[in-house]
Amino acid sequence: MTHAELWERHKAVMPDWLSLYYEEPIEIVQGSGRRVTDGEGNSYLDFFAGILTNAIGYDIAEISDAVREQLSSGIAHTSTVYLIRKQIELAEQIAKLSGIENAKVFFANSGTEANEAALLLATQNRRSNQVLAMRNSYHGRAFGTVAITGNRGWSASSLSPVNVQYLQGAYHYRSPFKNLSDADYIKVCVDDLRNVIETTTSGDVACLIAEPIQGVGGFASPPDGLYGAFKEVLDEYGILFISDEVQTGWGRTGDNFWGIQAHGVVPDAMTFAKGLGNGFAIGGMVARPDLMDSLTANSLSTFGGNPISTSAAKATIDYLLDHDLQANAAKRGAQLADGLRGIAEEFPELGDVRGKGLMLATEIVNPADNTPDAATTAKLQQETKNRGLLIGKGGLYGNVLRMAPPMTLTEEETTEAIEILRDSFNTLR
Template identity: 35%
Template sequence: MSSGKGGPGLPQERKVVTEIPGPRSREIQERRLKAVPPGVGSVLPVYTVAAGGGVVVDVDGNSLIDFGSGIAVTNVGNAHPEVVRRVQDQVAAFTHTCFMVTPYEAYVEVAERLNHLTPGDHEKRTILVNSGAEAVENAVKIARYATRRPAVVVFDHGYHGRTLLTMTLTAKNMPYKEGFGPYAPEVYRMPMAYPFRSELDGPATAAQAIDQITKQIGAHNVAAVVVEPILGEGGFIEPSPGFLPAIAEFAKANGILFVADEIQTGFGRTGRLFACEHEGIVPDLITTAKGIAGGLPLAAVTGRADLMDSVHGGGLGGTYGGNPIACEAALAVLDALDAEKIVERARQIGDIMLPRLRRMAEKHPEIGDVRGRGAMIAIELVKPGTTEPDPARTAELAKACHAQGLLVLTAGTYGNVLRFLPPLVIPEHLLNEGLDLLENAFGG
């Protein structure tokens, strides 16, 4: 069994020594079922002892190729040496004081870095919180406070979190909303330009959404539109070209704040530092999390200084927001993004994966669509010759991949998307081997 040490020194090889899950993982799973409620699910109940590069090692000694990155979190790896060093140094100094009680420099430095790195050359401010959902909640709070308007507009297939407000913003009912209502008020959902499933182009879908906003809500009542530049849990949907710019232009013309939810897409994942840069969008507010701190809980809202400064003293914050350990990890990640050309590596991953997946689609008619940018890539599974979603085939393929030692995730409003989020530091040989295993799962 592994010693539990991960990081770059971990052998970068797939190794399957037991069935997956193995006997030790199954033993722990039995304990889990008596200790943790079933509402907390797991994609694959193999219990991890080490991870790094492009592999996850379990308690049975199996080494799986990682196409999940902890859901786009470990962009620079699971135990990057500088993340480890800075975290260890900070733990030895102090673990917590609460930034709202006696602050510390690392929080300020993370805010300065995000103000500089996020799109737009205007003056900005940043607040740090614990999770993506908390970031989105705070973005809505700030938007409502700054505009003195109540309504928030979101879009079909969007995912924004599991808290009461963000669950309301999220489109998909099962498993995220079922039975948890009533939901937060003044949230309105508009159509999304979903190329595979819509006959309308981006500008036409935007015009439809704008018409509904105008007629059903009144633009003067809308505080913000909240949108993922590439939809994550909804199925890695790239909005049709022209959709986001048209929505952004409408928002600006009507005093509505454009909030880019970059929680899954941020920090190089799509081949740009932030996905909204692909279409030249400069958001008023941008929410980030996941890839920000190498696996430690941290998230942020960064936005125009006039908006962020509008909130009264004490109106924003939280006990653990911007924890010093997570801030040190984030600074190490931000350094690595530049020093190790992580954004470029994301583009290289896409250049390898997309052509391979398109060739698979030519051979396997159940692949209805191949899409994505950088290292945020997906295939949508349908009944051959139709656009009818095939979630059963999707689940079957995921299970076949897992059995071979390839960790993949599913997604999509219809549960029919396989999404691929390899660490941006994955070795090329593992990337290609993972694609070979995926092809095997299809039957060659």
């Protein structure tokens, strides 16, 4: 069956709002290392990794063996009403890695569920439905997480279970304060935070939730230290700080294991998902024990932290740590960033290179006035695909190319990707 035929079947039974990449969408049917093959036999170097989810790559023996071993027991599922050994082992490891003192861990099935759990616990703990979030943010597609998403392209409803106020600071490139030094930029954003609390809330805010680097928002990155400065103000009011590490966790940003560590602060809670399972569905939250234990009603998670997903996740973390993939993300990320900056020197359409480690993006603009250029962005994404490279797209205006390959990426593969990207930009001339 051709991709075109499969696409027709997709359109007949799937929602119109379920967006697909490319003029002619593809089915990925096989993978090995950092490369995948589509249903028509075309091979690609994968630089988006299932939206930052296949963190280690494809067909990794250690992860496959861990899943097979669990399956061989005949137990794929029991639910959280029973003890789950791999869940406990994984929780112990994440709690230690979190840096949060005496941390406790709750497992769900996705980043959306993780952020929903964080909202529930924070509002319960503070007895307040007031929440602070960042402009240009994205935290999931459920009712509560859509409500705290500061990007209208991904927020389908004005209805909300929480009272949300949005802050300045995360999207530096198009901020009204972008021409300030980093120190002055942080100062005005902190002043804005304090002003928002004092003028638009009753003071007893539950939490601020923020992505250290905004994922769907186009890998928008604030100056290091911004959230550390925010935390000082939050602590004055007793407001909890939740770091959404769904895309920035597990060493992907290179210099740090968690994205928030670049800001010199330990949050009250962190949410996680995506890369933890290397393709298996898992998410969760790690938090201070008093926050995690503040829920007074009964609760559970039917599928969260099931034996299969936690076996895969435990093997993924072990592989990541044993092979020091955080260091590799830093090295290959620096190589890729240098290559992108070199392209930017040749092509004024590449307005901004940003991100950290193997979480990098380019913002595509009209050189005449620096306005967002979504059409050229779509063209470039298609051109890279035609040359055998898969990259993501995003940003508030749909004009950002996102690159987040598996963290096992090699030097040779990085060079190959840079050459494909340069060839794709050459089609603009």
